[in-house]
Amino acid sequence: MEVMESYSIDTLYDLSELYKVFGDSTRIRILAVLRGGPLCVYHLAEKLEMEQSAISHQLRILRNAGLVRAKRMGKTVSYTLDDAHVVQILDMGLAHILHGKGGEKDDA
Amino acid sequence: MEVMESYSIDTLYDLSELYKVFGDSTRIRILAVLRGGPLCVYHLAEKLEMEQSAISHQLRILRNAGLVRAKRMGKTVSYTLDDAHVVQILDMGLAHILHGKGGEKDDA
């Protein structure tokens, strides 16, 4: 602390860890799909056209980050967005991308 | 599209790229410091106790993402947060971390 204005260095580390989870297109696509309602692993893999194993691995990361929740439904496991924050974070980023800003490539 | 509810796969890719930029503790700390006002590279490196080169490399990434803006001030280069969205995104993530949620480690 002392380094940051109002937040501890640990908090900022946690923050970067959170965004790291959002920083993968597969995971973002999973979240986007789940935004439309709960879905099981099989259907997620189907929609994203990826292997079930890859989806499962990413779902575990999303679970550990507290962004999605798993629930057994017989043979299948249904996944849901964990809370409203997830949607808010997604929308905030989308606002940044879709609206106004978009062409400030300083590029090396 | 067809895969996503309301957003194209390209948009979601861009979204993950945006969050990837936030997904590094050094960059998050830079943004947090800049939130307190403009600062030059030298002072950033000083505050974060990191080498100037490392900071410069990260600043370039932040610049290319449109999150910060550079401005020459004589010998030094002053950096500023580019727009309000950056602060909003930071706060949204902080809300997720600091408030309610915090202990949902499913862990392997």
Added chain:
DNA sequence: TGAACCTATGAACAACCATTCATATGAAAG
């Protein structure tokens, strides 16, 4: 012009990560 200072950049290296493949765990049906 030359020295001193500040910043940017390229190359190299180590650490991290997403995917694949193979396989294990768990549930349901026969």
Added chain:
DNA sequence: CTTTCATATGAATGGTTGTTCATAGGTTCA
């Protein structure tokens, strides 16, 4: 119990990325 379907997990691997080191670019002052 055995088979089949659905999901999870471990190991291996190719690709990505953050940091360091060395150095180039640019600015000010003498």
